[in-house]
Amino acid sequence: xxxxxxxxxxxxxxxxxxxxxxxxxxxxxxxxxxxxxxxxxxxxxxxxxxxxxxxxxxxxxxxxxxxxxxxxxxxxxxxxxxxxxxxxxxxxxxxxxxxxxxxxxxxxxxxxxxxxxxxxxxxxxxxxxxxxxxxxxxxxxxxxxxxxxxxxxxxxxxxxxxxxxxxxxxxxxxxxxxxxxxxxxxxxxxxxxxxxxxxxxxxxxxxxxxxxxxxxxxxxxxxxxxxx
Amino acid sequence: xxxxxxxxxxxxxxxxxxxxxxxxxxxxxxxxxxxxxxxxxxxxxxxxxxxxxxxxxxxxxxxxxxxxxxxxxxxxxxxxxxxxxxxxxxxxxxxxxxxxxxxxxxxxxxxxxxxxxxxxxxxxxxxxxxxxxxxxxxxxxxxxxxxxxxxxxxxxxxxxxxxxxxxxxxxxxxxxxxxxxxxxxxxxxxxxxxxxxxxxxxxxx
Numbered sequence: 533x534x535x536x537x538x539x540x541x542x543x544x545x546x547x548x549x550x551x552x553x554x555x556x557x558x559x560x561x562x563x564x565x566x567x568x569x570x571x572x573x574x575x576x577x578x579x580x581x582x583x584x585x586x587x588x589x590x591x592x593x594x595x596x597x598x599x600x601x602x603x604x605x606x607x608x609x610x611x612x613x614x615x616x617x618x619x620x621x622x623x624x625x626x627x628x629x630x631x632x633x634x635x636x637x638x639x640x641x642x643x644x645x646x647x648x649x650x651x652x653x654x655x656x657x658x659x660x661x662x663x664x665x666x667x668x669x670x671x672x673x674x675x676x677x678x679x680x681x682x683x684x685x686x687x688x689x690x691x692x693x694x695x696x697x698x699x700x701x702x703x704x705x706x707x708x709x710x711x712x713x714x715x716x717x718x719x720x721x722x723x724x725x726x727x728x729x730x731x732x733x734x735x736x737x738x739x740x741x742x743x744x745x746x747x748x749x750x751x752x753x754x755x756x757x758x759x760x
Numbered sequence: 761x762x763x764x765x766x767x768x769x770x771x772x773x774x775x776x777x778x779x780x781x782x783x784x785x786x787x788x789x790x791x792x793x794x795x796x797x798x799x800x801x802x803x804x805x806x807x808x809x810x811x812x813x814x815x816x817x818x819x820x821x822x823x824x825x826x827x828x829x830x831x832x833x834x835x836x837x838x839x840x841x842x843x844x845x846x847x848x849x850x851x852x853x854x855x856x857x858x859x860x861x862x863x864x865x866x867x868x869x870x871x872x873x874x875x876x877x878x879x880x881x882x883x884x885x886x887x888x889x890x891x892x893x894x895x896x897x898x899x900x901x902x903x904x905x906x907x908x909x910x911x912x913x914x915x916x917x918x919x920x921x922x923x924x925x926x927x928x929x930x931x932x933x934x935x936x937x938x939x940x941x942x943x944x945x946x947x948x949x950x951x952x953x954x955x956x957x958x959x960x961x962x963x964x965x
Contacts, residue, residue: 540956543956547952547955547956548951548955551926551927551937551955552865552868552871552872552932553926553927553931553933553951554932554933555872555932555934559872577852580853580861580865581852581853581857582908583927584857584860584861585906585909586855586924586927587819587857587860587861587864587928590822590928591822592814592815593814594814594817595813595830595831596831598831599834599838600813601811602835603805603838606839607839688786707763756874
């Protein structure tokens with residue numbers, strides 16, 4: 533299952549994170565490891581599978597109707613029709629797995645600011661639906677900087693461009709990203725969009741004219757931001 | 761077990777087969793509702809909700825210890841399911857395990873953002889029995905559960921107690937040390953050794 537070569541300390545930390553024992557800086561550090569160390573992430577997930585039968589015996593309780601009503605309201609997604617043509621195309625692409633290179637699940641973790649101004653670091657992970665390519669991103673909301681892992685997405689004369697798509701369905705360019713990853717400063721006006729439920733996407737574009745007002749191609753990677 | 765020949769149909773076997781078939785049907789229904797959800801169909805999510813909300817609410821309630829908070833967490837859980845349904849992989853986890861872990865993790869996250877908890881809440885929660893049999897066909901992971909419980913029973917009682925209380929109660933190390941009136945260092949060693957032992961027993965070590 534998980535890589536047996538994980539050093540004992542890391543294996544112990546993975547077990548502690550899976551159990552939910554960690555808090556504060558220890559938890560932030562373990563969440564960071566989830567992104568930078570695939571073996572570590574696999575071990576945390578493996579613990580979830582091992583322990584989940586314990587949840588079987590939790591007594592059931594009926595929630596009130598307000599829960600579903602609230603869920604329904606929150607998933608209602610009605611961007612104005614004039615703006616969503618390209619987004620529809622994108623969504624169509626994201627759903628038909630064969631139409632794009634990979635469909636990514638993006639998880640962006642932004643811990644609440646700790647008291648006394650302790651450092652706040654967000655981390656995120658991109659993994660494709662086939663469990664193949666993964667791409668790690670961390671976001672520091674204080675500095676407004678995204679840190680991107682290597683992605684190898686360079687393709688001939690085209691370069692990967694990262695987009696954020698908020699509720700209005702209009703993609704906004706966050707800028708070009710290097711095939712080797714690196715840092716990407718997010719423009720102040722775009723930082724408000726880096727939050728739960730927003731879509732991120734990567735298209736291949738002409739680097740000479742970037743950043744672009746709109747994407748010219750179907751994204752090769754897409755994912756929703758989920759703040760855990 | 762599903763392929764038992766008709767000749768085997770002694771009562772016990774027949775009952776087991778009916779239950780298994782219910783479990784399989786329930787699982788298949790949930791998987792197809794998740795697929796529908798992944799395609800962006802809200803009726804799929806509604807179906808997932810109908811099949812699992814009582815179960816997931818029980819988990820949120822158990823860990824948060826607060827009905828109102830548990831309903832807020834449950835809301836977040838189904839919004840997460842809506843967004844992540846496409847990443848569900850039937851080959852890696854049963855659908856209910858996948859959902860249960862999302863609910864548990866969301867409840868743990870909620871607790872980690874809260875200040876200190878009322879100790880009475882935790883004590884009350886820890887008295888909830890963990891061994892109650894479940895009629896719900898969806899929850900049948902009998903084999904996995906039996907194996908896990910047997911491995912937990914094989915551990916030092918203090919180790920298994922610490923693991924159960926943590927996983928089901930959402931405690932931090934500090935809280936666990938307080939509940940068990942044991943120094944933090946000792947607790948950490950119980951957890952790490954216990955988890956290592958558990959992994960070896962489950963055959964993943």
